[in-house]
Amino acid sequence: MTEKEKMLAHKMYDANYDKELLEDRRKIKELCYDYNQLRPSDEFGRQALLKKILGKTGKNFLIEPPFWCDYGYNIEIGENFYSNHNLVILDAGKVTFGDNVFIAPNCGFHTSGHPIDFERRNQGLEYAYPITVGDNVWIGAGVQVMPGVTIGSNVVIGGGSVVVRDIPDNSVAVGNPCKVIRSITEEDKKTCWDR
Ligand SMILES: CC(=O)SCCNC(=O)CCNC(=O)[C@H](O)C(C)(C)COP(=O)(O)OP(=O)(O)OC[C@H]1O[C@@H](n2cnc3c(N)ncnc32)[C@H](O)[C@@H]1OP(=O)(O)O
Numbered sequence: 001m002t003e004k005e006k007m008l009a010h011k012m013y014d015a016n017y018d019k020e021l022l023e024d025r026r027k028i029k030e031l032c033y034d035y036n037q038l039r040p041s042d043e044f045g046r047q048a049l050l051k052k053i054l055g056k057t058g059k060n061f062l063i064e065p066p067f068w069c070d071y072g073y074n075i076e077i078g079e080n081f082y083s084n085h086n087l088v089i090l091d092a093g094k095v096t097f098g099d100n101v102f103i104a105p106n107c108g109f110h111t112s113g114h115p116i117d118f119e120r121r122n123q124g125l126e127y128a129y130p131i132t133v134g135d136n137v138w139i140g141a142g143v144q145v146m147p148g149v150t151i152g153s154n155v156v157i158g159g160g161s162v163v164v165r166d167i168p169d170n171s172v173a174v175g176n177p178c179k180v181i182r183s184i185t186e187e188d189k190k191t192c193w194d195r
Pocket residue numbers: 084102103104105139140141142156157158159160161172174175181182
């Protein structure tokens with residue numbers, strides 16, 4: 001198995017020194033760099049470049065720069081995807097977003113991790129587990145999502161949360177570690193946010 005095949009099969013792999021993976025990352029970081037230089041008014045250019053960077057997109061999507069990822073081909077976004085500034089996706093593993101996902105500034109989705117023991121970590125070994133986000137999800141500012149997490153559909157993750165375990169459908173979850181504080185119900189449609 002190549003190191004890339006191991007990475008995609010969720011096995012331990014050499015992330016630091018493997019030539020193929022280094023080249024994949026170099027290529028995508030060049031494209032992210034280009035993306036991050038585009039003018040906000042260049043909507044066509046932004047869309048076209050994001051389509052080149054990401055594995056799969058819907059028709060309607062926007063990521064405010066700067067945006068950085070590791071491979072790009074492992075990221076799939078659904079319809080009406082919006083991310084505010086400073087999105088970082090470490091996509092050694094697959095990262096899949098459903099439809100109508102809104103992401104606030106300074107969020108990170110990290111599929112990869114290193115061994116806890118320094119001997120193997122220093123050899124450049126890594127593992128990557130997929131992250132999945134359902135439909136109709138709002139991720140608050142500064143949220144960090146850890147390897148292997150699934151966030152269900154119709155979910156709100158409060159600002160500043162660190163998501164280390166799966167979050168079920170129809171819930172508001174907050175904190176570090178991120179925990180469900182309540183379900184989202186029909187009652188929520190009656191809340192008025194005017195002050
Ligand atoms: C796409 C974009 O760019 S969006 C722009 C960026 N905006 C944001 O990131 C805002 C994110 N919003 C939040 O984090 C909000 O606090 C929400 C949506 C989670 C609030 O949800 P609600 O269900 O209304 O929670 P509510 O305000 O009633 O708080 C319930 C409890 O959770 C706590 N809580 C609320 N938010 C958080 C949070 N982010 N982290 C930790 N605890 C929190 C409250 O302190 C409260 O605790 P208490 O019961 O001990 O007093």
